[in-house]
Amino acid sequence: MTEQDPRTTGASRDATGAPADAIGLEVRPEFQHQSDVLKREKVFEIKDLSVSYADKLAVKDISLDVHKNSVTALIGPSGCGKSTLIRCLNRMNDLVPSARVDGQLLYHGEDLYGPKVDPVQVRKLIGMVFQKPNPFPKSIYENIAFGPRTLGYKGDMDERVEKALRAAALWDEVKDRLDDNAYGMSGGQQQRLCIARCIAVEPDTILMDEPCSALDPISTGKIEDLITELKQKYSIVIVTHNMQQAARVSDMTAFLIVELTADEKNRWGEIVEYDDTEKIFTNPADKRTEDYVTGKVG
Amino acid sequence: MSGGPEDRYAGPARVGAAGARAATEAALSRQPGGIVLKNRLFRAFLYGAVGVALVGLVALLVDAFIKGQPRLSFDLFTNPASQIADNAGFRQAILGSIYLIGLMVLMVVPVGVGAALYMEEYGKRGSRLNRLIEINIQNLAAVPAIVYGILGLAFIARGPIDMGKILLAGSITLALLVLPTVIIAAREAIRAVPPSIREGSLALGATQWQTIRHQVLPAAVPGILTGVILSVSRALGEAAPLLLFGAALFVTADPQPLEVGWTALPVQIYTLAAQAQPELRELAAAGIIIMLAVLLVMNSFAIWLRNRYEQKW
Numbered sequence: 001m002t003e004q005d006p007r008t009t010g011a012s013r014d015a016t017g018a019p020a021d022a023i024g025l026e027v028r029p030e031f032q033h034q035s036d037v038l039k040r041e042k043v044f045e046i047k048d049l050s051v052s053y054a055d056k057l058a059v060k061d062i063s064l065d066v067h068k069n070s071v072t073a074l075i076g077p078s079g080c081g082k083s084t085l086i087r088c089l090n091r092m093n094d095l096v097p098s099a100r101v102d103g104q105l106l107y108h109g110e111d112l113y114g115p116k117v118d119p120v121q122v123r124k125l126i127g128m129v130f131q132k133p134n135p136f137p138k139s140i141y142e143n144i145a146f147g148p149r150t151l152g153y154k155g156d157m158d159e160r161v162e163k164a165l166r167a168a169a170l171w172d173e174v175k176d177r178l179d180d181n182a183y184g185m186s187g188g189q190q191q192r193l194c195i196a197r198c199i200a201v202e203p204d205t206i207l208m209d210e211p212c213s214a215l216d217p218i219s220t221g222k223i224e225d226l227i228t229e230l231k232q233k234y235s236i237v238i239v240t241h242n243m244q245q246a247a248r249v250s251d252m253t254a255f256l257i258v259e260l261t262a263d264e265k266n267r268w269g270e271i272v273e274y275d276d277t278e279k280i281f282t283n284p285a286d287k288r289t290e291d292y293v294t295g296k297v298g
Numbered sequence: 299m300s301g302g303p304e305d306r307y308a309g310p311a312r313v314g315a316a317g318a319r320a321a322t323e324a325a326l327s328r329q330p331g332g333i334v335l336k337n338r339l340f341r342a343f344l345y346g347a348v349g350v351a352l353v354g355l356v357a358l359l360v361d362a363f364i365k366g367q368p369r370l371s372f373d374l375f376t377n378p379a380s381q382i383a384d385n386a387g388f389r390q391a392i393l394g395s396i397y398l399i400g401l402m403v404l405m406v407v408p409v410g411v412g413a414a415l416y417m418e419e420y421g422k423r424g425s426r427l428n429r430l431i432e433i434n435i436q437n438l439a440a441v442p443a444i445v446y447g448i449l450g451l452a453f454i455a456r457g458p459i460d461m462g463k464i465l466l467a468g469s470i471t472l473a474l475l476v477l478p479t480v481i482i483a484a485r486e487a488i489r490a491v492p493p494s495i496r497e498g499s500l501a502l503g504a505t506q507w508q509t510i511r512h513q514v515l516p517a518a519v520p521g522i523l524t525g526v527i528l529s530v531s532r533a534l535g536e537a538a539p540l541l542l543f544g545a546a547l548f549v550t551a552d553p554q555p556l557e558v559g560w561t562a563l564p565v566q567i568y569t570l571a572a573q574a575q576p577e578l579r580e581l582a583a584a585g586i587i588i589m590l591a592v593l594l595v596m597n598s599f600a601i602w603l604r605n606r607y608e609q610k611w
Contacts, residue, residue, distance in 0.1 A: 125503075146504075
């Protein structure tokens with residue numbers, strides 16, 4: 001199992017992993033839980049995905065699978081296209097007029113970029129939390145209620161708001177000031193409010209684009225605890241430039257690097273390795289991954 | 299040097315500490331005279347610039363007050379226009395101005411905000427069409443009011459629309475006049491809403507219209523109102539286009555939006571100021587004060603609205 005093709009992906013490991021158990025080979029204990037994640041239902045199946053902005057390639061030939069109720073981390077140096085990749089997953093890239101997406105992106109087996117797919121519906125199912133907390137300039141209550149209201153939710157809004165705030169571990173801090181402006185909250189609280197806002201729409205998957213990069217260590221810790229909590233119910237994809245964070249919260253990790261053309265005029269992101277987080281950080285198959293996670297480069 | 303911090307040291311260390319201290323003091327002391335002088339000159343120029351602006355305004359106000367003061371009374375608000383200065387008032391002119399401005403705001407806000415929304419949110423930014431529209435709007439904002447008056451006369455009062463010289467036609471002309479200002483201000487306000495707010499809303503599965511309606515527009519309201527305040531101030535003081543078609547010089551019946559025979563404050567002030575009798579010219583000065591009062595009330599309302607919606611990012 002450890003001596004594998006360096007370009008191994010989750011999908012191919014799934015195929016090779018199962019028969020290994022069947023013929024009774026001994027699997028070392030630290031690798032046992034990984035097959036558990038891989039056996040779960042696939043949420044995203046990404047195959048040879050390339051994204052370009054105005055004919056300039058941003059990421060090239062990305063292939064990876066995201067599994068249900070797991071946390072998948074995307075790590076890599078700046079400019080490697082982590083954010084571009086995650087923004088494809090809920091079609092936020094559609095907002096950039098020059099963006100072009102090639103390849104296949106299946107969500108529960110359905111082509112996300114299919115002709116009949118409405119990006120608005122996609123974003124209802126696949127929520128997103130951004131790098132900088134971006135609460136709406138309204139009350140805390142209104143921030144949460146906006147999502148369900150746009151979806152036409154007619155039920156008990158108070159209950160829905162409380163549920164979302166509780167799920168984001170924010171209820172106890174704000175229950176007495178729901179009508180206060182969200183801008184009066186601390187950065188960490190604002191980010192948890194954004195997560196709560198996302199949960200209130202009851203998505204299936206939550207994408208997080210460097211959710212802690214603007215936060216202090218204590219707020220970061222709270223969000224990380226929250227992520228671990230949330231994966232019981234949701235599938236999570238998180239972009240982070242903080243490797244310790246990826247190691248702490250994720251089940252699977254994809255490492256991306258920046259590739260350059262010979263003349264260094266064009267650059268794009270490519271995936272180097274996608275594997276179990278523990279393996280990426282303790283025993284990576286690719287030398288470049290090892291150099292990055294041990295801090296030799298990047 | 300006694301009492302300085304270097305007293306703590308003895309011998310060469312003390313000399314060294316004193317030297318370091320002197321060097322720091324030198325670095326922090328005043329800059330050479332030339333730079334200081336330039337700094338002061340520039341400040342004096344800026345004070346002067348503010349002064350010129352203020353002096354002009356104050357002189358106008360004081361002059362109007364001194365000349366109009368003997369005629370100033372609350373009767374001016376309720377009395378109809380008259381050739382006899384003691385009985386004369388501005389009732390019809392005030393009502394005419396309020397109708398004109400009120401109808402104008404009703405027309406200009408939806409059209410101006412709609413155009414700004416199209417250009418900022420829907421139109422392809424930087425496209426040739428958008429740039430062409432942009433340049434045109436900027437040019438239109440600089441077109442003299444009298445040209446709009448001619449346009450109103452030729453196309454709205456007569457010509458293809460042929461409404462006649464009714465008050466509504468005057469209101470439409472004023473709306474056309476201030477529309478570019480409102481569009482430009484509304485665009486700025488919409489552009490000032492951080493893109494992260496739009497992204498946050500769209501990422502929740504809101505449609506573009508829901509995002510604009512519930513997030514972008516409420517956040518842009520203060521800026522849009524600023525544009526409306528500016529346009530109201532301008533339109534209220536505008537006599538030229540109204541004189542060209544419609545505004546009668548002496549009216550004694552209250553105006554109706556769809557009827558001819560109406561007047562407005564600046565038109566009546568203009569008429570009075572051109573009269574031979576000194577009492578009527580005093581009345582004109584009193585009219586200026588009334589117009590400023592009306593303007594103040596309208597603007598205060600808009601500023602109150604703006605402050606209610608003000609939002610810091």
